[in-house]
Amino acid sequence: MTDQHPVELILARGLATNLTTAVFLVDANGTLLFFNEPAGALLGVQFEEAGPMAADEWSARFTPTTPNGEPLPVAELPLALAMGGRAAHAPMRIQSATGEVRDIEVTAFPLAGRSGQTGALAIFWDRSG
Amino acid sequence: MRVRICGTRGSVPTPGLASTRYGGNTSCAHVTLSDGTHVILDAGTGIRNVDLDGADAPVHVLLTHLHLDHIQGLLFFAPLFEPGAEVTIWGPAAGAIPLRNRIGRYMSAPLTPVEIRELPSRLEFRNCPIGEWRLGSARIHAEAVIHRGPTLGFRIEDADATLCYLPDHEPALIGPLEEMGDEWLSGYTLARDSDLLIHDAQYTDEEYPAHSGWGHSATAHVVEFAARCRVARTVFFHHDPSHTDEQLDQVLNDGRERWADRGRDPATLELAREETVLDVGVPVA
Ligand SMILES: [Zn+2]
Ligand SMILES: [Zn+2]
Numbered sequence: 001m002t003d004q005h006p007v008e009l010i011l012a013r014g015l016a017t018n019l020t021t022a023v024f025l026v027d028a029n030g031t032l033l034f035f036n037e038p039a040g041a042l043l044g045v046q047f048e049e050a051g052p053m054a055a056d057e058w059s060a061r062f063t064p065t066t067p068n069g070e071p072l073p074v075a076e077l078p079l080a081l082a083m084g085g086r087a088a089h090a091p092m093r094i095q096s097a098t099g100e101v102r103d104i105e106v107t108a109f110p111l112a113g114r115s116g117q118t119g120a121l122a123i124f125w126d127r128s129g
Numbered sequence: 130m131r132v133r134i135c136g137t138r139g140s141v142p143t144p145g146l147a148s149t150r151y152g153g154n155t156s157c158a159h160v161t162l163s164d165g166t167h168v169i170l171d172a173g174t175g176i177r178n179v180d181l182d183g184a185d186a187p188v189h190v191l192l193t194h195l196h197l198d199h200i201q202g203l204l205f206f207a208p209l210f211e212p213g214a215e216v217t218i219w220g221p222a223a224g225a226i227p228l229r230n231r232i233g234r235y236m237s238a239p240l241t242p243v244e245i246r247e248l249p250s251r252l253e254f255r256n257c258p259i260g261e262w263r264l265g266s267a268r269i270h271a272e273a274v275i276h277r278g279p280t281l282g283f284r285i286e287d288a289d290a291t292l293c294y295l296p297d298h299e300p301a302l303i304g305p306l307e308e309m310g311d312e313w314l315s316g317y318t319l320a321r322d323s324d325l326l327i328h329d330a331q332y333t334d335e336e337y338p339a340h341s342g343w344g345h346s347a348t349a350h351v352v353e354f355a356a357r358c359r360v361a362r363t364v365f366f367h368h369d370p371s372h373t374d375e376q377l378d379q380v381l382n383d384g385r386e387r388w389a390d391r392g393r394d395p396a397t398l399e400l401a402r403e404e405t406v407l408d409v410g411v412p413v414a
Binding site: 001002003004005006007008010011013014017113114115 | 221222259273274279302314318
């Protein structure tokens with residue numbers, strides 16, 4: 001039986017849908033719940049196509065590295081830190097689904113509702129070109 | 130469990146000839162659980178109609194939120210003035226300010242002649258737990274839902290019957306309900322498979338676009354929501370203060386037509402009327 005997401009995640013998706021900044025939303029387990037159209041443009045795939053993904057799946061699919069291409073441990077990703085309860089910001093390089101390499105900065109922060117932390121939200125800033 | 134509708138109106142009371150059939154008091158429903166526990170859902174002006182039938186058992190008032198139409202009747206709730214009467218008021222937590230102080234903004238000078246501390250009853254204020262908890266013979270499930278400000282919805286399960294109460298709710302705020310998966314539907318967990326859903330139906334579909342974001346639903350939203358949640362019986366609630374009885378008849382016709390279009394029995398969709406008694410599951414003796 002499908003369970004409903006907590007209302008703060010539903011509202012976060014509603015907000016993200018209406019933003020022109022790129023937003024990526026995960027639940028408390030790091031499972032990707034949603035990314036908006038501007039994030040889709042950076043990732044080279046739209047959410048409707050990609051669908052929800054477990055944390056290891058999306059981190060492998062978009063292969064984030066440091067800006068000079070060094071491997072970036074998943075635990076050090078801003079979203080991973082945000083899931084631990086604090087805000088984080090980092091520059092990184094990702095590979096989009098269409099193979100393009102993009103330099104972005106990521107700002108991530110925890111989403112906590114009345115029942116505690118239920119997820120985290122990241123904003124992607126395009127630094128390419 | 131037995132539900133008596135004591136106040137049906139949203140926003141502001143509407144006394145007068147145009148509201149004699151559906152009622153003019155603001156939101157309140159009196160639920161009697163199978164073990165006799167009294168649960169009052171919201172404390173609009175309809176709370177004056179609550180008849181506890183001389184019972185001296187503890188009374189629990191569950192507030193979905195603190196908008197005036199849901200607390201305005203508190204000062205006129207007789208048990209609060211009875212020495213020794215045990216009343217517990219449950220409401221949504223909001224930051225660090227205790228519920229008592231937040232309600233005290235209304236029940237204090239210069240707005241009212243009585244201060245909370247002057248009430249002779251044994252009155253307790255408690256933050257309503259999120260998730261599931263027990264109250265008398267019932268299992269209560271409270272969750273935050275989309276409205277303006279911290280707002281709860283309630284699911285009450287008692288003796289194999291389930292009631293869901295969502296008097297102020299705008300799940301369509303984030304987009305068309307038809308395009309949303311169940312997991313993105315505010316209130317879904319509370320309402321799914323319930324026997325009786327009492328839901329915000331403040332606006333007609335024509336009125337809604339001008340009021341998007343005000344925290345309420347339109348006819349089409351409630352029909353879609355109830356269908357998605359596989360609700361057996363739906364009661365439109367929180368009638369707009371500008372709607373006359375004749376206009377509300379039209380809302381009912383419209384809702385029933387849409388309900389029938391989905392192959393559902395039109396009789397299982399109703400409009401809340403003051404003084405209506407609804408039995409959910411086994412009737413209360
Ligand atoms: Zn209201
Ligand atoms: Zn309200």
